[in-house]
Amino acid sequence: MSKDLAFIRVSVANSISGLDTMDGHELLLTDSQSLEPSCILIFIITGKVIMNTLIFGARHRTVGTSLMGFCCISLAIVDFLLLFAICTIHYFQDFTILGFRFTDYHVCLFTQIISHTYGILHLPFFLASGIDYYLTIVKSIHIPWGCSALLYTICVLLLWTSAFAYVLVSPMGLPDVNNVQSTHQCNFYISNQSFYLTICLVFTIFIVFGLCCSEMVALLKSLKVMTYAENMVVLFSFPAGDKWPVQGVKRLLAALLFSFLGTWVPFVVLQIIILVLCAHIPGYMDMNVPWLYFINSFLIGVSFGLKYPHIQVTEKTFSRDPFIAWKYCVLPFMNADHNMMPLLKETPSSVAIV
Known part of the structure; x- marks a missing residue:
């Protein structure tokens, strides 16, 4: 040969x-x-x-x-x-x-x-x-x-x-x-599966952004950055007077989208570039571990949105995503009678909603 x-x-x-x-x-x-x-x-x-x-x-x-x-x-x-x-x-x-x-x-x-x-x-x-x-x-x-x-x-x-x-x-x-x-x-x-799947994911992100645009602007205005236990923590505050748990599906979607984009925004931008250029990527490169973890985070965020307002999740549920600390944006929307102390034992690692 x-x-x-x-x-x-x-x-x-x-x-x-x-x-x-x-x-x-x-x-x-x-x-x-x-x-x-x-x-x-x-x-x-x-x-x-x-x-x-x-x-x-x-x-x-x-x-x-x-x-x-x-x-x-x-x-x-x-x-x-x-x-x-x-x-x-x-x-x-x-x-x-x-x-x-x-x-x-x-x-x-x-x-x-x-x-x-x-x-x-x-x-x-x-x-x-x-x-x-x-x-x-x-x-x-x-x-x-x-x-x-x-x-x-x-x-x-x-x-x-x-x-x-x-x-x-x-x-x-x-x-x-x-x-x-x-x-x-x-x-x-x-x-073509990855192409159409990317279209669906990107358009879903844009739709959610459009639906809760005002809530996201309010969160941005309340943004605070602090150091806690030698880790940098991003804090977002809801308007004063809100009772626990925080109400509003749009507010939850805004919190979920902030947490998602806080980790995956470079990957989202990359997917948009691929769509715009109609880039042809061979299958052995198109399927990769970062892509699967990106889908994983997307599905977990969607699941929390579907679960609202009856959000009763455990530490095991939050640990399914190794990159996004979902607990710190979901906790304010959980019922106050839920035992949350075990969920607070870990130091925040990305985004917290307070």
Whole structure:
């Protein structure tokens, strides 16, 4: 097998309707400059693995059990396995294991399979996690930790297995190993699921902002920054005279949106730029751990909004998001007779509403 196996840079074809697969499409990449795909992929996916490690290390607190948390861990494992596979193939070049021969061709093949699999998992992860939070936060269904961990593990394995099975049996247009021409091109799957999901998330944020614009302005005017236990805390105050608990769904939405954007505003801006530019991102990069944690925070915020005014949540509920301290914007809206002392034992780490 020739070592000059080349990637071809992205160029949107005039007709790609025949390549649609599960709300996505493949783009034939073309470029006059030949590059070895193994080195490119090792560089890109190594960066992704490092990003996964950094995002896990950046978590502010111990994470409680959640389906999205298991999805993030499984995605990081698959990324590492893909990196290990292509590094092994690149190092040994041409070898056989259990009767299967591996060459540079399989670098492209494995990445294509992973791209297709990632590309069709955006919506399943989103819907499954949404159902999880609806049952556990909105409906307050309590499941023991051991049972929930086992249930989430089975669910994640079923999602991955179903996605891989669909990809392997569907007509994806993968290159034929016996076709010499196919060794000079690599088609990567571009998921429309992530595109439309991003549109929904961004428009929801803008709609909420429009609905509670006046409340957000009032919160901004009351903004105070102080240091507490060597941590910087952002405080927002509601107008004097308000009784506990604070009333008003718009005020809750404003508090939730402030907490959400206080952590994820750079990522929201990035998503807007991607939408405006209609950027085509290969599936193996489009699905990543920061994206899943972004969805996780969005779903938790929506769940708190749906739960209002009967917000009765526990420390375990708040610990499902490792980046946003939701408790400090939700506590003022909780009933005063609820036992809140256990919820106040942790030092505020981001945004507090008082």
